[in-house]
Amino acid sequence: SGVRSNEDMAERQTARQTVELGDVQRTLFFPLAARARETRKKRPLLRDLKAVEIVESVDFELAPIAPGPTALVVTLRTLIMDWWVRQFLAGHPGGTVIELGTGLNTRFERTDNGTAHWIDLDLPDTIELRRRFFADTERRQMLAASLLDEDWLPAAEQRPGPYFFVADGVLAYLREEDVTGMLARIAGRFPGAMIAFDTVTRASTGQELKMAAKRDVAPWQWACDDPRSLERLGLRLIESVPVTRPPAGLRAELPARYRYLLPLGDPIFGKRGLSLNLFQAG
Numbered sequence: 001s002g003v004r005s006n007e008d009m010a011e012r013q014t015a016r017q018t019v020e021l022g023d024v025q026r027t028l029f030f031p032l033a034a035r036a037r038e039t040r041k042k043r044p045l046l047r048d049l050k051a052v053e054i055v056e057s058v059d060f061e062l063a064p065i066a067p068g069p070t071a072l073v074v075t076l077r078t079l080i081m082d083w084w085v086r087q088f089l090a091g092h093p094g095g096t097v098i099e100l101g102t103g104l105n106t107r108f109e110r111t112d113n114g115t116a117h118w119i120d121l122d123l124p125d126t127i128e129l130r131r132r133f134f135a136d137t138e139r140r141q142m143l144a145a146s147l148l149d150e151d152w153l154p155a156a157e158q159r160p161g162p163y164f165f166v167a168d169g170v171l172a173y174l175r176e177e178d179v180t181g182m183l184a185r186i187a188g189r190f191p192g193a194m195i196a197f198d199t200v201t202r203a204s205t206g207q208e209l210k211m212a213a214k215r216d217v218a219p220w221q222w223a224c225d226d227p228r229s230l231e232r233l234g235l236r237l238i239e240s241v242p243v244t245r246p247p248a249g250l251r252a253e254l255p256a257r258y259r260y261l262l263p264l265g266d267p268i269f270g271k272r273g274l275s276l277n278l279f280q281a282g
């Protein structure tokens with residue numbers, strides 16, 4: 001049924017005391033919890049102390065993702081998107097990163113170079129929650145908006161280019177025509193911008209539907225078997241990888257056990273059908 005109307009969301013919020021977020025918004029706790037858990041490991045792949053702090057202070061009633069493949073997929077997805085953002089900022093230290101559907105993501109904390117500009121965009125109730133843990137600065141700003149609307153585009157345009165848009169674990173929850181409309185709009189308004197997001201395959205959505213029902217969160221709505229097909233929207237596909245095949249530079253930084261074992265995980269992770277894609281507009 002797509003993104004819920006505000007009225008609909010308000011109704012749910014009064015119905016639930018402990019979790020004051022809409023069904024799609026509540027999915028933000030899964031990646032947050034996965035990154036917090038990874039951080040607590042003896043030899044973690046990423047350190048996200050802010051995620052640990054938030055997880056310890058928010059009271060949410062969701063069955064967390066069990067340790068295992070799903071949590072590792074989230075960690076790897078984070079590492080790969082972080083890697084692309086770092087590459088971008090290395091080339092454009094004063095550019096702007098726009099995190100679409102940011103949830104309680106701490107990518108800025110993980111990748112900031114001291115000069116980058118940053119926009120964290122999400123729906124109003126998520127941003128309200130986010131403001132409990134993050135503050136705006138001169139270089140960094142939170143925006144309460146739907147990524148499907150146009151009203152936030154001027155705020156991005158006011159920041160210095162070039163631009164890097166990232167939507168991490170977000171677009172699968174939206175309707176196909178909404179996603180393609182948004183991508184075409186960004187491609188048209190920000191020529192040359194980089195856009196990174198994950199896609200899930202049609203085959204992988206059945207399993208996910210069951211999990212979503214079990215956890216009472218929004219199910220996926222958009223599957224895309226061939227990211228290249230999105231080039232028709234005015235985008236060029238630069239790189240597309242499964243989480244088991246991180247970009248070469250990142251793979252070289254991973255602990256040896258992951259470097260060698262990850263490709264062997266293809267049969268398990270492959271079923272999850274997640275691709276991480278990096279596009280350039282125009």
Ligand SMILES: C[S@@+](CC[C@H](N)C(=O)[O-])C[C@H]1O[C@@H](n2cnc3c(N)ncnc32)[C@H](O)[C@@H]1O
Nearest residue numbers: 025027028031101102103105122123146147168
């Ligand atoms: C699975 S969470 C991912 C959060 C974050 N990207 C991360 O990796 O931790 C999905 C996020 O998308 C946001 N979202 C869903 N629909 C949206 C929309 N139309 N506009 C902006 N954000 C949206 C939700 O509020 C939620 O924070």
